Amino acid sequence: MVSTVENTDVRQKDADHAVVLAVTSHAVFESGPKGGDDGFYGRSVAFPLLQALQEVNKRLLEENPAESLLFDVVLITTESQQQQQSSCIISSTRHHGLEVSRFCFSSEEDFIENLQKNNVQLFLSTNRSEVLQARQKGVLSALLDENSASSPTDQLRVLFCGDAVSRPDVGPTSASGQAAQTFLAQLGKIRQKFRMFDSPVCITLVTSHGGRESCGDALKALRSLGVGVDEAYCLAGAPCGPILSLLRHHFLLSDRFSSLKD
The missing domain is CATH 3.40.50 (Rossmann fold)
Known part of the structure; x- marks a missing residue:
């Protein structure tokens, strides 16, 4: 019902x-x-x-x-x-x-x-x-x-996993990949309505594996959808836990739920 x-x-x-x-x-x-x-x-x-x-x-x-x-x-x-x-x-x-x-x-x-x-x-x-x-x-x-519980209330903080961004078709269905691209495009339009500083939206990119090239590919993929990134972190295999606790994101978009928990 x-x-x-x-x-x-x-x-x-x-x-x-x-x-x-x-x-x-x-x-x-x-x-x-x-x-x-x-x-x-x-x-x-x-x-x-x-x-x-x-x-x-x-x-x-x-x-x-x-x-x-x-x-x-x-x-x-x-x-x-x-x-x-x-x-x-x-x-x-x-x-x-x-x-x-x-x-x-x-x-x-x-x-x-x-x-x-x-x-x-x-x-x-x-x-x-x-x-x-x-x-x-x-x-x-x-x-x-638990990161969501400690996030700020005056700024929406969205965190993207670089792997999910550069390969949006990865996942259980192609429909979910298309849904991701649609949402990203709309989020990008909202972010563009505010200035670089003092924005109520903060978009952060984290690449857990690979070097600068991997991070660059993810940035290009986001830009192709009209999404500007406020912060980007290339971890190159380093543990992700410490940086996640500092970023205080409201939610994480990733094709692997545990990929950033190491």
Whole structure:
């Protein structure tokens, strides 16, 4: 069973131009409401991400009040316990001031249908199995981790794995590669709307293997899609863990989830 509830508290985005991101509710909120069933859910790892997305939208509208290329956030709920407390999830977003356009409730077996119906361009979850399922169906997906919880709220920080960028067709399906290119192009357009300094979007490239040539190929691949990179790191086989903890990215786009965890 799949159901979608439109959030009447926020202005709905232009469906033809918005960049739709879906985030699981268990990534945004803690498992149980505080203060009993009538309380609000506490913050979880994806909370700073949603705040950063709102900051980008705010800055875009300050630059151009008629801007239609905005981030559109959909909250996906697959856990039965949270579905039973759907009103608490909706009121929690209002309590925390989160601009969620739609709330989607489905079983773990049907959540892909929700993603497809809402034309989701990037799916984010703390559940590795959900991320892999979405990728297998051609939906660009990323796994959220503890780095997301410590990320800034005033700047969206996106991290790319150089291997995934230079070979976007690598993955379970060619559809996921095409989805990646589409999302990258839209992200690049958003980044171009801001100056080099004081931007609410920071795009970082990390190449874990190879030398300067590998990093250069990845940069060229991004530029071909209109994506400018703010920071680039060529690790040439060095451990990635230390630099990841310093970069404080909201999410990592990579064709191998563990490739940057060494």
